[in-house]
Amino acid sequence: xxxxxxxxxxxxxxxxxxxxxxxxxxxxxxxxxxxxxxxxxxxxxxxxxxxxxxxxxxxxxxxxxxxxxxxxxxxxxxxxxxxxxxxxxxxxxxxxxxxxxxxxxxxxxxxxxxxxxxxxxxxxxxxxxxxxxxxxxxxxxxxxxxxxxxxxxxxxxxxxxxxxxxxxxxxxxxxxxxxxxxxxxxxxxxxxxxxxxxxxxxxxxxxxxxxxxxxxxxxxxxxxxxxxxxxxxxxxxxxxxxxxxxxxxxxxxxxxxxxxxxxxxxxxxxxxxxxxxxxxxxxxxxxxxxxxxxxxxxxxxxxxxxxxxxxxxxxxxxxxxxxxxxxxxxxxxxxxxxxxxxxxxxxxxxxxxxxxxxxxxxxxxxxxxxxxxxxxxxxxxxxxxxxxxxxxxxxxxxxxxxxxx
Amino acid sequence: xxxxxxxxxxxxxxxxxxxxxxxxxxxxxxxxxxxxxxxxxxxxxxxxxxxxxxxxxxxxxxxxxxxxxxxxxxxxxxxxxxxxxxxxxxxxxxxxxxxxxxxxxxxxxxxxxxxxxxxxxxxxxxxxxxxxxxxxxxxxxxxxxxxxxxxxxxxxxxxxxxxxxxxxxxxxxxxxxxxxxxxxxxxxxxxxxxxxxxxxxxxxxxxxxxxxxxxxxxxxxxxxxxxxxxxxxxxxxxxxxxxxxxxxxxxxxxxxxxxxxxxxxxxxxxxxxxxxxxxxxxxxxxxxxxxxxxxxxxxxxxxxxxxxxxxxxxxxxxxxxxxxxxxxxxxxxxxxxxxxxxxxxxxxxxxxxxxxxxxxxxxxxxxxxxxxxxxxxxxxxxxxxxxxxxxxxxxxxxxxxxxxx
Numbered sequence: 001x002x003x004x005x006x007x008x009x010x011x012x013x014x015x016x017x018x019x020x021x022x023x024x025x026x027x028x029x030x031x032x033x034x035x036x037x038x039x040x041x042x043x044x045x046x047x048x049x050x051x052x053x054x055x056x057x058x059x060x061x062x063x064x065x066x067x068x069x070x071x072x073x074x075x076x077x078x079x080x081x082x083x084x085x086x087x088x089x090x091x092x093x094x095x096x097x098x099x100x101x102x103x104x105x106x107x108x109x110x111x112x113x114x115x116x117x118x119x120x121x122x123x124x125x126x127x128x129x130x131x132x133x134x135x136x137x138x139x140x141x142x143x144x145x146x147x148x149x150x151x152x153x154x155x156x157x158x159x160x161x162x163x164x165x166x167x168x169x170x171x172x173x174x175x176x177x178x179x180x181x182x183x184x185x186x187x188x189x190x191x192x193x194x195x196x197x198x199x200x201x202x203x204x205x206x207x208x209x210x211x212x213x214x215x216x217x218x219x220x221x222x223x224x225x226x227x228x229x230x231x232x233x234x235x236x237x238x239x240x241x242x243x244x245x246x247x248x249x250x251x252x253x254x255x256x257x258x259x260x261x262x263x264x265x266x267x268x269x270x271x272x273x274x275x276x277x278x279x280x281x282x283x284x285x286x287x288x289x290x291x292x293x294x295x296x297x298x299x300x301x302x303x304x305x306x307x308x309x310x311x312x313x314x315x316x317x318x319x320x321x322x323x324x325x326x327x328x329x330x331x332x333x334x335x336x337x338x339x340x341x342x343x344x345x346x347x348x349x350x351x352x353x354x355x356x357x358x359x360x361x362x363x364x365x366x367x368x369x370x371x372x373x374x375x376x377x378x379x380x381x382x383x384x385x386x387x388x389x390x391x392x393x394x395x396x397x398x399x400x401x402x403x404x405x
Numbered sequence: 406x407x408x409x410x411x412x413x414x415x416x417x418x419x420x421x422x423x424x425x426x427x428x429x430x431x432x433x434x435x436x437x438x439x440x441x442x443x444x445x446x447x448x449x450x451x452x453x454x455x456x457x458x459x460x461x462x463x464x465x466x467x468x469x470x471x472x473x474x475x476x477x478x479x480x481x482x483x484x485x486x487x488x489x490x491x492x493x494x495x496x497x498x499x500x501x502x503x504x505x506x507x508x509x510x511x512x513x514x515x516x517x518x519x520x521x522x523x524x525x526x527x528x529x530x531x532x533x534x535x536x537x538x539x540x541x542x543x544x545x546x547x548x549x550x551x552x553x554x555x556x557x558x559x560x561x562x563x564x565x566x567x568x569x570x571x572x573x574x575x576x577x578x579x580x581x582x583x584x585x586x587x588x589x590x591x592x593x594x595x596x597x598x599x600x601x602x603x604x605x606x607x608x609x610x611x612x613x614x615x616x617x618x619x620x621x622x623x624x625x626x627x628x629x630x631x632x633x634x635x636x637x638x639x640x641x642x643x644x645x646x647x648x649x650x651x652x653x654x655x656x657x658x659x660x661x662x663x664x665x666x667x668x669x670x671x672x673x674x675x676x677x678x679x680x681x682x683x684x685x686x687x688x689x690x691x692x693x694x695x696x697x698x699x700x701x702x703x704x705x706x707x708x709x710x711x712x713x714x715x716x717x718x719x720x721x722x723x724x725x726x727x728x729x730x731x732x733x734x735x736x737x738x739x740x741x742x743x744x745x746x747x748x749x750x751x752x753x754x755x756x757x758x759x760x761x762x763x764x765x766x767x768x769x770x771x772x773x774x775x776x777x778x779x780x781x782x783x784x785x786x787x788x789x790x791x792x793x794x795x796x797x798x799x800x801x802x803x804x805x806x807x808x809x810x
Contacts, residue, residue, distance in 0.1 A: 106734045144544050146543035211620045225654070247633065249630070343469035
């Protein structure tokens with residue numbers, strides 16, 4: 001305890017800590033508790049690292065071992081539980097009191113007999129939560145099937161409730177300081193896209209272009225630096241542009257389309273952007289597809305305002321590109337904000353048929369109309385913020401197929 | 406089907422495909438089936454993206470949605486199941502026949518009613534595997550608690566067996582072409598470490614140093630380019646060096662220790678390396694700690710040869726640093742090879758007490774003796790290969806505290 005308290009003091013000396021004022025974290029926690037109450041949850045175990053960051057500021061690449069926040073419905077501060085050697089990171093990056101960082105011993109790492117979730121179960125029993133209604137994020141990436149089995153085994157009298165998306169939905173409407181970080185991320189992604197366009201050329205190796213993109217993403221601007229995006233640059237090129245999630249190789253660029261899907265990131269807040277760079281002369285079909293996509297994006301943006309539903313934005317796009325005979329099966333976009341690998345999407349709302357989320361001011365989305373055909377693909381995307389009356393674009397990078405003849 | 410076959414033909418035109426000969430994949434699959442047979446598994450569902458790559462070559466950043474390989478105990482080629490829009494990536498990166506890439510529809514994305522694992526359950530029933538012994542990787546990062554619940558619900562007559570680590574252990578002994586890629590990754594990480602040492606300086610922002618590191622990691626050499634490591638550069642600096650998994654900020658470097666833990670990566674094969682850069686003049690205690698670590702690493706390496714146990718290597722280190730009064734609670738190292746975020750460790754064998762894995766020639770490890778005290782930390786690591794008679798270091802970067810006065 002004493003060590004952790006000293007670390008906390010040093011943190012303040014170093015001018016570090018969480019990115020927002022304490023009042024913002026208090027508001028977030030209160031909103032999460034309203035959702036917990038509505039779901040009948042006494043204790044919420046938050047395992048999604050983005051949700052852990054959102055509620056406390058916690059920020060470290062420690063999600064490859066079991067870790068979570070214990071959020072109780074009463075007014076106490078959350079308790080972080082993770083690997084003992086990571087507790088010092090709690091003092092350095094969160095507002096939590098030192099005694100709210102609880103470390104499990106090293107023998108729990110990659111162990112069944114001493115599984116970390118058994119430790120969590122024992123902790124909750126000690127706290128008289130053995131027969132509570134426990135919310136768990138059943139679909140969070142790092143909440144494994146075995147972790148759940150160990151936890152339910154350790155708490156036979158508890159009632160488990162699937163709380164997937166509970167905190168994610170609280171994250172949907174952004175505060176002014178959050179918007180400020182996303183706008184900075186937007187500035188960064190424009191610089192990174194410019195580096196991509198400059199470096200994608202017939203005699204260049206793909207990896208050399210990505211090195212330049214990555215350099216720009218992390219350098220940021222003279223005023224603020226970049227954080228790591230939750231996804232590495234995706235760069236399907238030539239025949240590979242038909243496969244949306246292919247990364248790079250060290251072969252040289254060939255004529256045709258290269259898709260660049262990247263993000264800028266500021267203190268874990270993302271602003272993604274996708275463009276397509278074409279080496280050579282596009283065919284008429286490719287030019288027509290560009291025109292359809294650019295028009296479709298404009299019409300989708302035109303449909304954005306508070307009160308419309310997420311699916312309405314997609315419907316505007318669908319109607320627009322339908323005039324060109326284009327059908328896109330996959331979703332048109334998704335909410336953006338804080339995230340960690342492997343995904344920068346917020347997993348709360350998608351722009352797609354059936355999503356009846358009502359848009360509100362200060363929601364932020366990536367409108368990502370990727371089209372993949374059998375031998376090429378095109379992506380011209382637009383991140384945006386919902387305003388009081390419409391949509392504000394978060395990047396001003398021209399929406400066009402970028403042709404390098 | 407026809408489209409996928411055409412994509413396959415284009416792949417061969419592009420000179421791409423999996424990194425190894427078909428015979429190597431056949432050997433790997435045969436070894437996995439021996440382990441399946443020993444565990445009484447009829448059908449193994451491989452969800453760890455590193456294991457999917459190991460068995461087929463599949464390589465894309467698509468693990469943020471459900472995907473898996475179906476490996477049956479009989480001699481048929483595995484079946485890849487994933488998002489429909491990712492099937493083209495199977496044709497482009499694996500040896501699998503086109504009809505062995507099965508896509509689930511887009512409506513399964515982020516859905517409970519149409520969960521991807523219900524699709525997988527129906528697929529297995531159609532294949533007469535509804536009452537099979539099904540192996541699942543219960544502790545794989547992307548095999549979520551909900552995914553498991555959906556799958557077991559869809560296959561009420563199946564018997565589920567935890568196959569965590571089954572393929573990981575098959576990966577332990579590397580082939581000559583694998584060793585060649587890891588050695589190339591070793592060359593890359595030395596270049597990246599040199600960039601780190603050059604750029605860590607009092608007036609430099611942390612993110613600018615990381616931009617240089619990342620640029621070097623992806624540029625690689627003139628002969629071969631770098632792939633993305635499974636972990637971004639970890640760079641705990643100043644008071645943060647007490648916290649091992651902290652990444653960077655845009656503050657400037659302060660006097661004291663900065664830990665650099667990075668990897669080179671070649672076609673998903675990793676060679677990690679850690680060093681500590683010290684700005685200013687280390688105290689006597691810091692110099693003593695350096696000496697203890699450097700000696701301990703040498704003695705641990707001296708204990709390596711086929712036939713000794715993983716725990717014996719740790720014991721040699723423990724005895725060595727014990728003479729200096731140092732005790733390290735966390736494990737001393739781990740097996741390395743193919744991986745994807747969030748971890749480059751192979752999750753098969755650790756150098757720690759109780760791990761009785763017998764070392765064999767061509768196993769590869771990262772010997773990572775990180776020590777974290779209450780206000781600083783030090784890491785001087787060494788990746789190595791087990792040879793017929795001892796250990797071959799995979800990097801020649803000097804093992805010392807790097808002092809920049």
